[in-house]
Every structure is written in structure tokens, then in C-alpha cells.
Amino acid sequence: MKKLELFDDKQQEIASLAKALSHPARIAILQFLASTPTCISGDISDYLPLSRTTVSQHLKELKSIGLIQGDVEGLKIKYCLNKEGIEKLNHVFGNLFDEITPSDNKIC
Amino acid sequence: MKKLELFDDKQQEIASLAKALSHPARIAILQFLASTPTCISGDISDYLPLSRTTVSQHLKELKSIGLIQGDVEGLKIKYCLNKEGIEKLNHVFGNLFDEITPSDNKIC
């Protein structure tokens, strides 16, 4: 059993994705985008109990980690779930759960 | 489309669980506990590149959200994954992924 020098890339990646999901506003945004076909930025901030500025920051965070994408449509910006990002999320957490789910015969 | 008054319990729950996973040290602790049958607190802080005090705080956080449990064994304390907590995590995230995974025919 050796001492870790630092956390590895995989652990960092899981933690970063988890951080993106660690605020209820960002969960609400993802659910909203999943339930609506055309999602204009303004619609999202009208819906959430937060200022437009704050919602804009949450959108920026979700975009920078690749869970959503934003396409300019004239004056407005249409945000959508990013299929690849969501699939990656699914995959990364699936692996983690496989790794840490205790088997019935494990002691303790 | 009505405005949310505040975030609902489900969204809060997902966010809280995600927050527990949002630091690489806590991921490393869960993986370590999954790979070792008897896990004494001191072993964990010997392993991680953090002080004993800091590790103790991460353990406290994981315990308070129910992902691990700690049983006193004389002078030492044995930490283990909490099967129910991990299953709940699995379930909650599984539901979220079902909800937000885009179907192929969805526009955008």
C-alpha cells in the first residue's frame, strides 16, 4: 500500500463532472433542457428562481464541461443538451458505480 | 411554463450527492474502501496525499451523507462503504440519467 503522490486524472475527471451536478440550479437546467425542444437562454432564466446573470453563469459552467451546447440564432441563443457529454457522464459514473458497489458477500 | 419558486427536494438531493463526489480525495476514499476489506482511518490518511486532519473531514462528509459508515474497534475506527447509501446514489443518478439522456430522434 503506497502513498498517492496526487490524485489521478480519472479521479479528477469524476470530481469535475460531479461538481457540475452539485448545484440544484444546474440539475434544473439539465432537466428543463431535456423536457423542451427549443430552449432559449431567456426562457431558462424566466423559469428559474435566479437572476438572468446567475443563470448565465450556470449555463457557462455546464457548457464548459461539455454537458450542454449553445447555438446562436440571431439575437437569441438556443441551448441544448450535448449528447456526447451526457453519454460521457453516464459512462464515467457507471464505471465508478461498478467499482464501488459492494457485493453481498463482502465483509463489512 | 411557470416560474419555479425554489428548487425541489429531488433536485436538492441529487445536488447534495453530487457535491459529496465533487472532490478527488472523496472519490479516492470510496475506491480505496471498495478495494480493501478492513479500512482503518489511519490507513486511509497514510495512503492519501493529505494530512490526517483533512482526510478526517472528508470521511466525516462522506459519512454524514450516508455513503460510508464508521465502526469503532477499540482505539481504531474502521470505515466501510455503506451499501444502502451507495445503492441510493446509484438509483438517484440512474433516474437522472434516464431523464436527461437525449434520444436519437430528439431535435437539437
Add this chain to the structure above:
DNA sequence: TTCTAATGTCGCAAACATACGTCATTAATC
């Protein structure tokens, strides 16, 4: 071109998270 609407960026304040040294507590050992 000027005006308006939709949106992002900046900068600040308050709250929260992280890391760690020191101290308190408790169990086993002498």
C-alpha cells in the same frame, strides 16, 4: 443610423469549501 432587446462579461460581497496545526478525548498498555 438610431433604438431596443437578448445576451454575455466584469467586479464585488457574502457564503462555503479546503487544508492543516493544535487541542481534547478515549482506549489500550505499562
Add this chain to the structure above:
DNA sequence: GATTAATGACGTATGTTTGCGACATTAGAA
């Protein structure tokens, strides 16, 4: 009972996140 070892709790410094108003930018309408 005194000593040592394992551990959690407390306090504190530093960094990060959140929320928001004010400003900047850009696209389309008048």
C-alpha cells in the same frame, strides 16, 4: 494511575462558488 496511540473537534487562513447589479456587445427593427 500515568503514558502512549488513534482519532475527532476546533479555530483559522486561504481559496472557490454563488448571486447579482452595472456595463458591453451584438442583431434586428424602426
